[in-house]
Amino acid sequence: PTTRPRQPELRTALPGPKTAAIMGRDAQHLSTSYMRPYPFVPDHGEGVWLTDADGNTMLDFFAGIAVSTTGHAHPHVVRAVQEQVGKFAHVCLTDYPQEITTSLAERLLRHIERPRSDGGHEKWRVFFGNSGAEAVEAAVKLARNHTGRSHIISTMGSFHGRTYGAITLTGSKTKYKRGFGPLLPAVSHVPYPNPFRPLPGSTPETCGQAVLGQIEALFVGVVPADEVAAIIVEPMQGEGGYIVPPADFLPGLRALCDRHGIMLIFDEVQAGMGRTGKMFSFQNAAAEWGDVQPDMVTVAKGIASGLPISALLARESVMTWPVGSHGSTFGGNPVSAAAAHATLDLLEGVVTHPGCGASLMENAADVGTYLLTELRAMQAEFPFLGDVRGQGLFIGLEFVKPDGSPDGALRDAASLAMFGRGLLNLDCGEAVIRVSPPLILTHEEAHTGLEIMRAALRSL
Ligand code: PMP
Numbered sequence: 335p336t337t338r339p340r341q342p343e344l345r346t347a348l349p350g351p352k353t354a355a356i357m358g359r360d361a362q363h364l365s366t367s368y369m370r371p372y373p374f375v376p377d378h379g380e381g382v383w384l385t386d387a388d389g390n391t392m393l394d395f396f397a398g399i400a401v402s403t404t405g406h407a408h409p410h411v412v413r414a415v416q417e418q419v420g421k422f423a424h425v426c427l428t429d430y431p432q433e434i435t436t437s438l439a440e441r442l443l444r445h446i447e448r449p450r451s452d453g454g455h456e457k458w459r460v461f462f463g464n465s466g467a468e469a470v471e472a473a474v475k476l477a478r479n480h481t482g483r484s485h486i487i488s489t490m491g492s493f494h495g496r497t498y499g500a501i502t503l504t505g506s507k508t509k510y511k512r513g514f515g516p517l518l519p520a521v522s523h524v525p526y527p528n529p530f531r532p533l534p535g536s537t538p539e540t541c542g543q544a545v546l547g548q549i550e551a552l553f554v555g556v557v558p559a560d561e562v563a564a565i566i567v568e569p570m571q572g573e574g575g576y577i578v579p580p581a582d583f584l585p586g587l588r589a590l591c592d593r594h595g596i597m598l599i600f601d602e603v604q605a606g607m608g609r610t611g612k613m614f615s616f617q618n619a620a621a622e623w624g625d626v627q628p629d630m631v632t633v634a635k636g637i638a639s640g641l642p643i644s645a646l647l648a649r650e651s652v653m654t655w656p657v658g659s660h661g662s663t664f665g666g667n668p669v670s671a672a673a674a675h676a677t678l679d680l681l682e683g684v685v686t687h688p689g690c691g692a693s694l695m696e697n698a699a700d701v702g703t704y705l706l707t708e709l710r711a712m713q714a715e716f717p718f719l720g721d722v723r724g725q726g727l728f729i730g731l732e733f734v735k736p737d738g739s740p741d742g743a744l745r746d747a748a749s750l751a752m753f754g755r756g757l758l759n760l761d762c763g764e765a766v767i768r769v770s771p772p773l774i775l776t777h778e779e780a781h782t783g784l785e786i787m788r789a790a791l792r793s794l
Contacts, residue, residue, distance in 0.1 A: 340383065341782060342756025343391040349373035350388025371761065372753045379406025382772050382779050384758060392753075395771045395783055396760040400572070400604050400728070403636040403694065404680050404687070405772035411639045411676040418672035425668070427462060428661030435462060435666040438674050439645075442633075445613040446647055448625060456627075457650035462643060462666030466603035466634035467495025469644040470566070472660060473630050474499050476648060477564035477597040479655045484519075485562045487549065487596075489526040491574030491763070494566065494601055503566055506574050506763075522557060524548045526571050527579045530721040530732065542583030546590055559594035564630075569616035572604030575763025576730025576770075578723055584619050584626045591629075597652065600628040603644070604728075607636035608681040608773055611699030611726035618725055636773075639677045643670035680774075687774050694773040701780050702726035705769060708784050716791050718744055729769035730762070740765035744794065751790035757783060 349357065353375045360370075375387045382405050385391045394402070404411055418434065427435055439460035450456050461476075463469050478484055488494070488503040495501070501510050502518035505526075511517065527545045529538035536544035553559040569584055571577040591598040605615035612618050614633075619626055629652050634644035643666065679685040683693025690697035706729055709722045718741060720734030733745040745765040752759050752767075762768045771783070 340391075342393050342786070343389075344756055345390055346388045348390065348754060349375075350386065350390060352387035356387055372750055374753070374758065381405040381408075382775055390756070392756045392758050393779065393783055393786065394758045395752075395769055396758055397636075397770055397772045398640060399635065399760065400609060400768075400770040401635045402640050402772050403607060403609070403677055404639045405774045408639060408676070408680070408687075408774070410679060410685055411673050414672040414676035415641065415669055418669050421668075423667070423669050424664070426663060427666035428663070432666075432668055432671075434668045434671045434675070438666075438671045438678075441675070441678055442645060442647060446627075446631065448627065458647055459650050459653040461646040461648070461653070461660065462671075463634075463646070463662050464642045464664050464667070464670075465495070465644050466601075466632065467497045467500040468662065468665070469603065469632035469634055469646045470494045470500045470503065470601060471497055472646040473566065473599045473601075473632055473648075474503070474564065475660060476630065476646070476653060476655060477599065479659070480652050481563040481595070481597060483561050483563040485557050486518075486521050487552070487562060487565045488521060488523050489545075489567055489571070490523050491526045491528075491571055491577070492523075492566075492568055492601075493573030493604075495603075520557075520561075522552060524552065526567075526574060526577065527583050528571075528575070528577045529580055530577075530723065539580060542580040542586060545583065546586045549590060553594070559596065562594065562596050564597040564599050565591060566599040566601055568601045568603075568605065569614070569619075570605040570610065570725060570728060572728075572768075573762050575732065575766040576724055576728060576768050577763075578725055581619055584616055588626050588628070597630060598628040599630045599632065601632045603632055603634045604770075606631070606633045607677075608695040608698055609636055609726055609728050609770065611695060611702060613681070613695065615725065615728070637677065638670050638673040641667075641670040641673040643667060643674055689776045689778075690774055697775070698726040698773045701775050701777060702729065704777060705729060705780050705784070708780075709769075709787075712784075712788060712791070715788075718794075719791075724769070727769070727771055727773055727775065730766045731769065732763070733765045733767075747794055748790060751793050752787060755786045755790055757786040757790070 356375045377387045490505040492505045494503040505523045527541040532541035533544045630648040680694045713719045721732040733741040735741045742765045
């Protein structure tokens with residue numbers, strides 16, 4: 335791939351005529367539930383660049399919602415997919431093993447299995463699905479099946495998917511639930527610790543402990559701890575606003591779950607697969623707090639550079655459901671598995687990408703630190719940038735009013751102003767723009783993105 339830094343090339347006014355025509359047909363024939371934040375219709379991509387139907391080339395700073403890890407049409411991924419689709423595209427993993435998924439499972443497990451304190455080796459297993467929601471559903475089913483308990487605790491601001499179990503767990507927007515009930519019974523929500531907006535009575539440092547206190551309070555007055563199967567949490571919250579909790583939150587949650595025999599599920603669908611500079615976002619806490627190990631991990635999105643596949647990883651002692659009790663026709667599709675292998679080659683550095691250091695994980699940490707530093711420096715010029723936070727290439731910019739409350743209208747205006755200058759971006763939370771580019775982003779491309787953001791923010 336070319337690594338030559340380029341600028342967006344806008345050839346037409348936005349939207350161009352072809353884009354406008356496709357948007358018109360889309361509005362007539364596709365589901366009324368789809369959102370269209372601005373007029374963009376992709377035609378083809380290369381690296382961190384996407385060209386629309388009218389030939390306008392834009393810098394991609396959202397990567398199809400944190401999916402396009404290796405950018406668009408990465409030659410290593412394209413080759414792997416072509417090779418596998420020419421062999422066989424489907425047989426059904428639920429019934430027959432296939433080497434490409436077996437080796438993918440082994441490869442994923444190397445990133446989570448740890449030596450045990452008794453000198454042995456902790457063993458985990460993998461269930462493959464197609465989407466993040468399916469991995470979450472599998473986690474909930476497995477937690478109930480394994481513990482014989484039913485209640486699940488989730489967090490406010492969370493997003494876990496749109497199937498019935500997953501929307502019940504989701505705690506971010508009521509529009510995901512309105513008119514769709516009744517939902518899954520036996521689900522409770524507790525706040526998520528946000529250092530920028532700590533719970534009343536707590537500080538940025540103590541807000542994690544405050545949430546742990548609220549969970550213990552649930553056990554006293556709302557649901558007995560021995561009826562709780564699992565707590566599911568995003569180690570860094572995605573749709574809710576790209577929030578990094580205080581460092582003592584996940585270790586505290588682990589200890590709480592251990593005290594009560596509760597399964598701890600980390601939903602790594604958005605933050606996982608190298609985006610934060612580690613394979614899983616919860617592993618960033620390791621240096622400071624020692625290894626926090628959950629009982630299950632869900633991954634999807636960035637695992638296969640855009641081909642549909644998800645995985646539920648669980649401790650072997652937990653993944654004990656009976657033969658035939660759970661499966662999926664498409665889950666663990668071999669073409670998607672080939673794309674996942676190629677993606678992992680680049681994430682791990684088995685294959686290097688020009689201009690991106692030893693591995694894409696390393697690049698995410700490196701370019702992410704540069705972006706975070708530069709964006710924080712911009713706060714001096716733009717006081718409405720209330721908070722700039724993140725880890726690696728998982729960065730959130732929160733827009734605030736002078737009184738500090740979230741300014742969603744200004745965020746929307748900023749998003750449009752960036753798009754108008756050729757920067758594809760996506761909102762999240764109440765007033766946040768997420769920066770979640772492909773992990774092949776170079777310093778030069780990051781610099782180009784920063785210049786566009788600065789110009790857009792100046793125009794507000
Ligand atoms: N979990 C998290 C943390 C997510 O961010 C998402 C998607 N935004 C999901 C689950 C659901 O994934 P999918 O849309 O692939 O079902």
